Every structure is written in C-alpha cells, then in structure tokens.
Amino acid sequence: MKRVDVSRFSSLVRKHPELLIGLALAIPVVLLYLYALTTLEVKSKLLFSTASALLVFFVGAISLDLEVGSLGLPNFGKVAFFALGAYISALLYSVYDVSYLVAVITALIISSLFGYVLSIPTVRLRADYFAIMTIAGGEFIRFVFQNEKRWLWAPSILPPHTPTQIISNRAKIELTNISPFNMRLGDMDIYHVLESIENLLRIRIFTALDIDQLFVWEVTLLTVFFLIALATYWFIERIRRSPYGRTLRAIREDDITVTSVGKDVFRFRWQVTTISAFICGLAGVMYAFSFNAFEASDFRPELTFVLYFYVIIGGLGNGKGVFVGTALVTLFMQAASVEAVQRNIYMHVGPDSPLFGSFLEILQLDIFINPFNMRYVVLGTILILFLIFKPGGLIPEPRTDNEKYLSLLTPYERARSDEAVSARQSLTEKERLFEGTEDENDS
Amino acid sequence: MTVEPDDCDQYHLEAEDIHRHFGGVKALDGATVFVKKNKLISLIGPNGSGKTTLFNVVTCWLPKTDPFDEDGGKVVFEKERIDDLSAHEAALTGMIRTFQTTRNWQRLTTLENLLVAPPNQTGESFLNIFLKRKKIREEERKNTLKAIEVLEFLEIMHIRDQLAEELSGGQLKLLSLGRLLMTVPSLILLDEPMAGINPTLGNKIMDKILELKENVTIFLIEHNMDVVFNYSDEIFVMASGKMIAHGTPDEIETNRDVIEAYLGEDY
Numbered sequence: 001m002k003r004v005d006v007s008r009f010s011s012l013v014r015k016h017p018e019l020l021i022g023l024a025l026a027i028p029v030v031l032l033y034l035y036a037l038t039t040l041e042v043k044s045k046l047l048f049s050t051a052s053a054l055l056v057f058f059v060g061a062i063s064l065d066l067e068v069g070s071l072g073l074p075n076f077g078k079v080a081f082f083a084l085g086a087y088i089s090a091l092l093y094s095v096y097d098v099s100y101l102v103a104v105i106t107a108l109i110i111s112s113l114f115g116y117v118l119s120i121p122t123v124r125l126r127a128d129y130f131a132i133m134t135i136a137g138g139e140f141i142r143f144v145f146q147n148e149k150r151w152l153w154a155p156s157i158l159p160p161h162t163p164t165q166i167i168s169n170r171a172k173i174e175l176t177n178i179s180p181f182n183m184r185l186g187d188m189d190i191y192h193v194l195e196s197i198e199n200l201l202r203i204r205i206f207t208a209l210d211i212d213q214l215f216v217w218e219v220t221l222l223t224v225f226f227l228i229a230l231a232t233y234w235f236i237e238r239i240r241r242s243p244y245g246r247t248l249r250a251i252r253e254d255d256i257t258v259t260s261v262g263k264d265v266f267r268f269r270w271q272v273t274t275i276s277a278f279i280c281g282l283a284g285v286m287y288a289f290s291f292n293a294f295e296a297s298d299f300r301p302e303l304t305f306v307l308y309f310y311v312i313i314g315g316l317g318n319g320k321g322v323f324v325g326t327a328l329v330t331l332f333m334q335a336a337s338v339e340a341v342q343r344n345i346y347m348h349v350g351p352d353s354p355l356f357g358s359f360l361e362i363l364q365l366d367i368f369i370n371p372f373n374m375r376y377v378v379l380g381t382i383l384i385l386f387l388i389f390k391p392g393g394l395i396p397e398p399r400t401d402n403e404k405y406l407s408l409l410t411p412y413e414r415a416r417s418d419e420a421v422s423a424r425q426s427l428t429e430k431e432r433l434f435e436g437t438e439d440e441n442d443s
Numbered sequence: 444m445t446v447e448p449d450d451c452d453q454y455h456l457e458a459e460d461i462h463r464h465f466g467g468v469k470a471l472d473g474a475t476v477f478v479k480k481n482k483l484i485s486l487i488g489p490n491g492s493g494k495t496t497l498f499n500v501v502t503c504w505l506p507k508t509d510p511f512d513e514d515g516g517k518v519v520f521e522k523e524r525i526d527d528l529s530a531h532e533a534a535l536t537g538m539i540r541t542f543q544t545t546r547n548w549q550r551l552t553t554l555e556n557l558l559v560a561p562p563n564q565t566g567e568s569f570l571n572i573f574l575k576r577k578k579i580r581e582e583e584r585k586n587t588l589k590a591i592e593v594l595e596f597l598e599i600m601h602i603r604d605q606l607a608e609e610l611s612g613g614q615l616k617l618l619s620l621g622r623l624l625m626t627v628p629s630l631i632l633l634d635e636p637m638a639g640i641n642p643t644l645g646n647k648i649m650d651k652i653l654e655l656k657e658n659v660t661i662f663l664i665e666h667n668m669d670v671v672f673n674y675s676d677e678i679f680v681m682a683s684g685k686m687i688a689h690g691t692p693d694e695i696e697t698n699r700d701v702i703e704a705y706l707g708e709d710y
Binding site for chain 2: 238239242243244246247249250253254256257258259260261262263264265271275397399400401402405406408409413417420421423424425427432
C-alpha cells in the first residue's frame with residue numbers, strides 16, 4: 001500500500017503558507033464545480049463557458065495587474081475598455097459593414113486612445129483621486145453607448161428597423177452558422193483521435209465530459225482565446241522582467257525619487273495605461289463573443305470590481321497569481337450560476353429543508369441561501385479577508401533577487417563581488433562603522 | 444545682496460533673485476546663490492528660512508509660476524537657463540538632489556535601487572525591450588559592475604541583496620547617496636544628509652562626500668555646524684527667504700548678522 005508522506009506536505013506548507021489558504025479556497029470551489037458538472041446533462045456547455053470566461057477575464061485582469069501591480073495606478077474604469085472593444089468591433093462589423101479585422105483594429109486603437117486620455121491627469125493627480133476619476137470615466141463611456149442613438153445604436157432586426165440599444169453581435173452569429181464551425185465535434189474526424197487517446201489511457205474522460213457535444217466554433221474560439229491569453233501573458237512578463245518593468249516598480253514604490261534621477265514618470269504612466277487599454281480592449285472584443293447580442297447595461301462597474309477580485313485574491317504583480325485568482329473566482333461564479341446548485345442548496349439548507357426551513361422563511365432569509373445571489377457577498381468577504389491578512393494574494397509577487405543581474409557578470413567578477421558581500425557581512429556593525437576611520441588613523 | 448559674480452566661468456550654478464511664495468508666506472524673497480565648481484558649498488539658516496525651497500526652485504521641482512506673478516528669478520546651470528525645464532529634465536542636465544527624508548524604493552533590492560538610477564537606459568524605452576535585447580544585456584552588465592563599484596565605495600556591499608525596506612536609516616542614507624552616484628552627476632544637492640543618524644556614521648558619510656569633491660560640485664544643507672564649518676569652502680546663510688551672509692567659514696563665524704539670526708551668542 002502506498003502511504004502519503006505527511007511530513008513532506010507539512011514542510012511544503014511551512015515553506016509556502018499560501019498553499020494552505022489556497023487549498024482552503026480551492027477545494028470547496030472545485031468540489032462545488034464538480035458537483036455542478038454532475039448535475040448537468042451536457043457537461044461540455046459549462047466547460048466551454050467556464051473556459052472562455054476564464055480566458056477573457058484573464059486577459060482583462062492581467063492588463064489591470066500591469067497598471068495596479070506593477071505601476072501602482074489603480075484604474076477603476078477597466079469596464080470602459082471592455083465596452084469600447086466589444087461595442088466598436090461589433091458595431092463596425094454588424095452595422096457599418098467594415099471587415100472584421102479592420103473593425104477589431106479600430107476598436108483596439110480607440111480603446112488605446114481612451115487609455116492615453118485617462119493617463120493625462122496622472123501628471124497632477126494622486127493615486128486615490130485617479131481611482132475616483134477612472135470610475136467616472138468608465139461610467140461615462142457606458143452612458144455614451146446607452147444614449148447616443150444616432151451612431152451607437154443598431155437598427156433592430158425586425159422591421160421597421162428602428163434603432164435600439166441592443167447590438168446583435170453578427171460576428172458571433174455568423175461564426176456559429178458557417179460550416180464547418182456549426183458542426184459538433186463528435187461528427188468530425190478528429191474526434192476519433194480523441195477516442196483512440198481515451199482507449200489508450202483507459203479513462204473515458206472525453207466521453208464523460210460530453211466533449212463530442214461541443215461545436216467546432218466553440219473549440220476554435222477557445223483555441224484562439226488561449227493563444228491570445230498566452231501571448232498577452234508572455235508580453236506582460238517580458239515587460240516586467242526588463243529594465244522598463246524595474247522602473248515601473250520603482251514608480252510604484254516612490255515616483256518622486258524616480259523623477260529625481262531624471263526619468264519622465266509621465267512617459268511610463270501613459271505608455272502603460274495605453275498598452276493596458278489596448279490589451280483590455282482586446283479582452284472586450286473577446287468578451288463580445290459570450291453574447292449573441294449585448295447592450296450598455298452589460299458593462300456596469302461590477303465588471304471592473306470582479307477584475308479586482310481576481311487580481312487581489314490571486315496576487316498583485318505577477319501573471320501566475322492573476323491566473324490562479326481568475327481561475328478560482330471564475331470556477332466559483334460559474335458553478336454558482338448552475339441552476340441545480342442553487343436549487344439543491346435551497347433544498348438542503350433553504351426554506352425547503354426540514355430543520356431550519358420555516359425559521360428561514362419567517363425571517364425571509366431564503367434569498368441569501370442561493371449561492372448565485374450570494375456570490376458577491378462571498379467574494380467580497382474573501383476579498384476583505386485577503387486585504388487584511390494576505391495583501392500579497394495567494395501567489396505574492398516574487399521577491400526580486402539579484403541573480404538576474406549577477407549572472408550577467410563574468411565568473412571572476414561574480415566571485416569577487418560575492419566574496420566582498422560575505423566579507424562585509426561577517427563584520428560586526430561596530431567594525432563596519434570604524435573600519436574606514438581606523439585606516440585613516442594608521443596612515 | 445552681498446555677492447557679486449566676478450568671474451562667470453567659475454560658477455557651476457547661479458540662482459539670482461529668486462522669489463517664491465506659498466499663499467501668504469514668502470518662502471524666498473530675492474535669494475541669490477553662486478556655486479563654484481568642484482567646491483563644497485554649504486547653505487545654513489534657521490528652520491523655515493527657505494533652504495529646501497531654494498533647492499526645490501533650483502532643481503525645477505516646484506510647479507512653474509505664471510509670468511504675471513511676482514514669483515520668479517533666474518537659474519543658470521552650466522551657463523544655460525534651466526528655469527523652464529521640468530524636474531526630470533533638470534536632473535538629466537547632471538544636477539541631482541537628495542531629499543531631507545530618505546526616499547527609496549522599498550520593495551527593490553539595494554542593487555536594483557542602484558540599477559534603476561542610470562538615466563536614459565536602452566531598456567527603459569518600450570520598443571527596445573523587444574528589439575534591442577542584446578544591447579540591454581550589455582548595458583545591464585555595465586551598470587551592475589558600476590553598482591558594485593558604488594556599493595564598495597560606500598562600504599555597503601553587505602546589503603547588496605537586501606530589500607530597501609529591510610535597511611536601517613543610516614544604510615538608506617548611504618543608499619540614496621549611491622543612487623545619486625549612479626547617475627554621473629556634476630552637481631549634487633544634499634538636503635541634510637546627516638539628519639537622524641549617529642555621529643560616527645555621519646562622519647563616514649561626510650568622508651565619502653569629501654572624496655567625491657574632486658569631480659563633483661557639492662551643495663549642502665546641513666544643521667551640523669561642526670561639519671559645515673570644518674569642511675565647507677564657502678557658506679551661504681539664509682534667513683526669512685534672503686541671503687544674509689556669504690563667505691568662508693572664518694568670515695561667517697564672526698559675522699554679527701549670522702550670530703544674531705542663527706548661530707546665537709554662544710557659538
């Protein structure tokens with residue numbers, strides 16, 4: 001019999017205390033998600049929506065993390081870039097008949113421009129006032145989309161084609177209808193490959209998850225999203241590791257000192273907000289694919305706050321943390337939205353339960369039992385606990401080490417420097433203080 | 444004013460007739476300073492006499508005044524007017540300052556604190572991150588070597604790998620001095636470099652500052668009179684936004700105005 005080595009686990013936990021908190025969060029979330037999966041008839045539907053939400057929000061969250069985690073600029077208007085990306089790409093394609101590629105590029109450019117505009121006040125504004133201003137900026141964009149009838153409303157599908165707020169996303173509708181994208185994966189030849197892998201491994205994982213029920217467009221979309229997310233991750237990590245990213249962190253710590261050594265802090269700020277706006281606009285274009293049609297009220301400030309959940313729970317200032325945070329929260333949100341989960345929790349601990357049922361009904365607390373209604377309460381509580389006890393998040397920003405720089409030196413230079421470090425470290429504080437002065441006395 | 448520029452060439456920094464007010468308070472009221480090249484010039488005066496404000500004006504740290512305001516003055520550094528520059532542009536001319544309260548990048552290592560400082564790094568331009576990777580590596584190597592040199596010079600090699608938030612107050616003072624050296628300055632403005640640290644370490648910092656004097660002009664605000672009178676080549680004395688005296692340490696020590704305004708009879 002194989003025995004689990006507990007001592008190894010405990011030493012691992014002692015080394016990384018975050019692991020315990022992570023498991024305490026991940027285990028219930030994963031169990032809830034697995035339970036949600038088992039209640040569904042076609043499990044791949046939930047899998048698809050989870051995966052696409054995860055990828056879309058990961059791209060959005062990592063762009064937020066570049067601003068908040070690396071530069072220390074709390075942008076609370078991220079939803080505006082989602083809205084700009086989604087609206088402009090969809091409107092240009094469905095209403096103004098521009099080719100989709102041009103529509104997307106235009107959306108990204110406009111989104112970046114808005115990011116640049118938002119950065120201008122940072123010359124004078126302190127971070128907290130910047131946060132307030134960006135909330136207003138986000139709401140401003142939403143109200144423009146809601147009320148500008150001439151340009152930003154789409155003619156309704158039914159005659160007499162009066163403009164409505166609702167934008168139908170023609171790109172997605174077309175994608176879901178064109179062959180071969182409208183076929184199910186089970187009908188494609190490639191599925192036999194998956195089946196043979198299944199037979200080889202003797203685990204019926206693809207069958208169990210109803211992968212054959214997925215549409216080809218769903219698989220294609222996920223693949224494209226995955227590639228975009230991967231590229232974004234690589235791009236942002238590259239920025240973080242460069243001298244540019246180092247200066248960004250210095251600005252986050254203290255911008256006045258950065259100015260005092262002759263660096264234009266504003267240049268870094270506008271560049272980062274613009275890049276981040278570009279990426280977030282891209283997330284908006286991706287986000288549009290979760291809807292056949294959308295309207296301005298799909299872009300409320302909650303979307304920004306959800307991004308903050310991801311980033312703070314996962315860990316500011318590093319892409320891995322953001323991914324973990326996004327994955328945990330998305331799994332929870334998706335599981336909570338499954339009807340059977342809501343109904344069954346209702347039955348066991350809600351008003352239908354034999355034990356407390358009537359009590360809850362009298363107090364009219366039954367609405368709180370529904371995990372979907374409670375999702376923001378749960379997340380908000382977790383967020384507050386994190387901010388108090390673990391502001392670094394599940395995966396904190398890695399402590400910078402000098403290895404990166406020291407490895408650039410030749411072995412000789414490196415050894416000399418390391419020797420000097422340990423030589424000085426071995427001295428007492430008093431010896432260090434008087435070392436120089438004694439030399440002078442001798443001479 | 445008592446000072447007249449006799450030979451312009453020897454002046455590294457000239458600030459003439461600087462006026463500055465904050466609300467109703469006149470912080471600077473026609474202050475004038477001439478800083479000679481490769482000398483250690485001290486600026487002393489009671490608290491609130493406008494010393495730090497003068498530093499802020501000279502390094503273009505304060506917001507620009509509008510032309511109709513009575514605030515203004517002329518600042519010339521290395522024979523060029525720099526009044527219109529922004530703070531970071533002024534720093535790029537080779538005039539670097541420190542702050543009264545030590546400011547450092549807390550969650551960066553000591554080595555990184557130094558590596559951020561060199562101006563106009565290739566790797567700080569966004570496109571270069573992706574296009575000029577080789578050049579960035581070379582530059583990083585060069586800067587790392589230089590940073591190690593600076594650490595050795597300041598004798599703080601032992602804190603190379605520590606985060607700035609883990610350092611003591613004295614180490615932070617040395618670190619901010621080191622950051623300044625990474626920028627290759629020609630004039631350094633030190634705002635109370637010895638405030639709040641023990642006298643032995645203070646002397647050590649002073650030794651280091653004096654060693655720099657060969658290549659660099661030093662403009663110093665300090666309240667430690669022993670240091671000021673022992674090491675300065677020239678001393679300016681400020682009171683209520685005006686220069687009340689200027690001269691060698693011996694001249695200042697016996698100046699009646701200075702004794703009344705600042706030093707007191709006992710000195």
